[in-house]
Amino acid sequence: DTAVSQTPKYLVTQMGNDKSIKCEQNLGHDTMYWYKQDSKKFLKIMFSYNNKELIINETVPNRFSPKSPDKAHLNLHINSLELGDSAVYFCASSQVGAQYNEQFFGPGTRLTVL
C-alpha cells in the first residue's frame, strides 16, 4: 500500500496551459505539503495544509493554487504555465502532533513546460 501517492508521475505540457497534480496520503496524517525541487535538487516548501486549512504559503506566484478537499488529499493547480515552472513537485505529509514533524514524501511529479 502506497503511503503518499501522486498523479501523474510525468507531465509534459506547453507554455500557457493549465494543469493539475493530485496527491493522496493514507497515513492518517493531519498535515500535507507541496514542495518544489529544482534542477539543482534544492527542495523548497510551497504550501502546507493542516486539517484542510492553509497554514504555509511561501512566496509562490498566484498562478499556483492548492486545494485540500479533505485531510487525505492535497491538489495543486497551476495556471498559465511558464518555462520556469519546470521542476519536480513533491507532496508530503506529517502528523503535527508527533514530536518531530517527520515527513513522508510521495514519488514526485516531473513537470516539463515546453
Place this chain on the structure above:
Amino acid sequence: TQLLEQSPQFLSIQEGENLTVYCNSSSVFSSLQWYRQEPGEGPVLLVTVVTGGEVKKLKRLTFQFGDARKDSSLHITAAQPGDTGLYLCAGAAGGFKTIFGAGTRLFVKA
C-alpha cells in the same frame, strides 16, 4: 532566516571507502533530520536527532548532532553502491515549516 548548509555538494568514491557529510547552521534547531533521495523518488527519512551530542547508528550510517544543536554529520563506513543517492538534512523552522539543506550527492562506484 534559518539556513542549513551541506558539504560537500558532490562526492564520488570507491566502494569500501568511508565518508562524512556535514550539515551546518548558525541557528539552533530543536531537532535535525536526515533524508535520502534516490533518482526518480521522493526523500525517505533516515533518522531524527534531538539531543545535543546525540549519536545514532543505522547499520553502517552514523549520525551525530552537535553539542550546540547547530550542526550534524552523517558518516558512512565501507560505502556500497546501494548508498548512492542525494542526502538531505532538514530542520524545523518554527510552526509547521521544515527547511532543507541543498543536499550532498553521493556516488559510490563498484
